[in-house]
Amino acid sequence: MNTQAALVAQGVGKRFVIKKAGRTVVALDDVSIEVKTAALTALVGPDGAGKTTLLRLAAGLMVADTGTMTVLGIDAAIDPQAIQNRISYMPQRFGLYDDLSVQENLDLYADLHAVPHDVRGKRYKRLMEMTDLGRFTSRPAGKLSGGMKQKLGLACTLVRSPELLLLDEPTVGVDPLSRRELWEILEQLVREENLSVLVSTSYMDEAARCAHVAILHDGKVLAQGTPESIRNTAEGLCFAVTPPADEAPRHLQARLLDDDKTVDAVPRGGKVHFVRTRAAVEQDDPDVANLLGTSQAEPVPPTLEDGFMLALRSKVQRDLSSVASVAMSTPTRALKADETVIEVRDLVRTFGDFTAVDRTSFSVSRGEIFGLLGPNGAGKTTTFRMLCGLLPASSGTLRVAGHDLRKARAHARQQIGYVSQKFALYGNLTVDENLKFFGGAYGLSGTHLRERMAAVKSQFELDDSGHAQAGLLPGGFKQRLAMATGLLHAPDILFLDEPTSGADPLARREFWRRITALAEAGTTIVITTHFMEEAEYCDRVVIQDAGKVLALGTPAEIRRQAGETDAQTFDMEQAFIGIVEQNRKASRGGSREAA
């Protein structure tokens, strides 16, 4: 058994017909992968890449159209029940019963899987130790935090000892601290119980922790192998450069990204990390000096994401500079330096006796990109909703675009654009009807409305989709339509709630390229994100936990506050975890945590 692979997919294909839209979606196309026993294998890819379909095929819940799926030596198309008896599958939304306690949920799943009573005690003890849920066994599952729920889901999945564990995005919507804990549990399981695990994720750093990685994109395997082998494809192509003191890293990053010989460029730790094409590097890359100006680039070791981007860009051609040039066509305003457009002082919001936001103060200047970061339940969504005027503040001052939100809400709203996390437009209206309606809501009409509609449609590449029903558009289009709608009335301030969750890395680069260009044109951006590395694009960020502001400043200041030194550099994720942990420790020391 040990020499055999736990799962072998050979040329697996699966299509779905979407009747309403009259199109066929190829979820998987000729996918061949192997999951080794007693090791972690990651399935990486954005939403819609085919990860869930592959996992459901492996769990015997669906049958492939073409190819064969063999799990633990059994053909999934022939005897799915035999497979299901020996594996555990944790879907993205695991079925916990909110009104049952942690212990009752465990018992329920133990009963469902007919786990013998004499082994339960030992198993429970081990699972509770591993997940650190032992203190909460009598708490209803519905009252647990997002991260704790996922851990309980994992524990319920593991009440019996499966031979293969299938996990579908177990860390989605989980804050960085809980994410790290979940992965430690997984690694421990593999190490101590020789479990074989196939886990899907949209995070590269998670994939890097696995023994084997398969990158899915549009239903195809883009690359697979050990993280090293994928990383090594970018060997010698990766560089880091420190921008001049008077330039924000994202400006240099934008310039680099616009060049067609750049594979990828991201701001990271105050520097700009970029990957050049092999052709360019082999010819000593004469153009790069022009792009860098006075700064000097130094070679750095590649990351898994670099290897991924290299593989992706070889398949998907996309000119990112065009994105930016149209983005600049948004009406510009005279930039007044240091003009404050958002002012928050002693902002408090309570729900009953629970304080969601506690005396928060900050201000945002025109043209700034301002990020709100925090674990789930930290108060960032509440703060965000108050800033947009969707939720009244309990007390404190809130001025947006020069208007007091408590008094002149309608005036303030004329100046802001809002893009929500999930698609929030009228699904059964067409793209044009949606734009026309929201344009009208902002008081645009006649020629002006038509001009603005044409402008945002070309800016977000929706020219040909005017008559398409908005709800049936593919994911990326929906997101662009939401952005187009938010910018239709050329607002001073754009509020974005988790705009990049689930998007593929290239779409995220494209998104940030647009945002950077918008900020340059004078639009202020307020954004929440759970991709910590995206905080690097922000001019300033605020980190909240338990309703309080823990840190406020530029990404560099945040890193320093987290304890970064010249000897030891942090990325934003490390900085974030550091700051939140420091604070929790301090408050725990002050008053013993009441669990």
Added chain:
Amino acid sequence: MNAMLAFLRRVANLCRKELQVILKDPASRVLLFVPALLQSLMFGYAATLDLRQAPYALLDQDHGPAAVQLIANVEGSGVFRRVATLHNENDIAPIVDAGEVLFVLHIAPRFEQRLSAGETTPVQLILDARNSTTAGTASGYLGTIVSRFNADWRQSHGGGAAPLTVDVRAWYNPNLETRWFMMSSMIAVLSMLQTLMLTALSVAREREQGTFDQLLVTPCTPAEIMIGKSVPSIFVGLVQSTLILLIATLWFHIPMAGSLVTLYIGLLVFTVACVGIGLAISALAVNMQQAMLYTFVLMMPLVLLSGMTTPIANMPTAMQWLTTINPARYAIHLVQRVYLEGVGLGTVIGDIVPLLIIAAVTLPFSAWLFRHRLV
């Protein structure tokens, strides 16, 4: 002036969007017409309290010519149909218990003899009163038949004319058909149910899909959003009333006695009051499921206390008080008076004023809820 224009433009924009959303969805398009059509046909045909061909059993222990005459009167009416002829009293209980007959008519021995002697002669009627309404109706019909028999008997046996006769003229519904009464009530009640559901769900749906947040961040004020939600619902409610009105006049041939203008003024005020209730529900409900639940919980008392199925005058005093805040009560009264009776606006003012008062309470109340629950 400019502000007014901008306001009107924004409201018109909201209304257009609302209608687009309603009409573009095939499911909701079907929902607009099919239930109204089906229900009005169903109520028109099925919900009738009139007796036709009601089954009965006869136990005739006399067999004299007078008994035969009485039976002929009963069966000649077309209302009752004999399904069994019994031979002794022990047969009565089983056949009534089994629900095979609505009643048993028992003519005792010496019927003719006692009649001829000028005695008061009882005829026994054993009713299955499990459904008290039909039992009551049957007994009423039989009472009429018996009094006619009495009158005939007196005349032919020289007892002289009956001292008192009732001469019935059923105004506004000469054949006393339940359908006339039902269909006219439906014009108000059906459109009320649909309007309530539509308004209650429309906000909840937007909230569930996240579009409501998107709407709230626009400069549109909650009042504008409310008007934008109300006007299309009122329009849809009136279209439904029209649909049922057409079925009543063209399909069931119930003659419209009053003026359309009066009828529509009444219906408009009524629909506005209903929309106010629907909006209040939608402001309170967090999601569509809740909105649906609240609507269903409200519908039952709204229909029961409207006087559509049971006369308000028969209800206990406390319930009668409750009906005064039920818009359906006034609307049904109003529609019946205008449709069947043909009265003018001045006569139904007593129904329109309470409706206006209800609208004047529910609309600002839901506006208040909107402001305090949403923003």
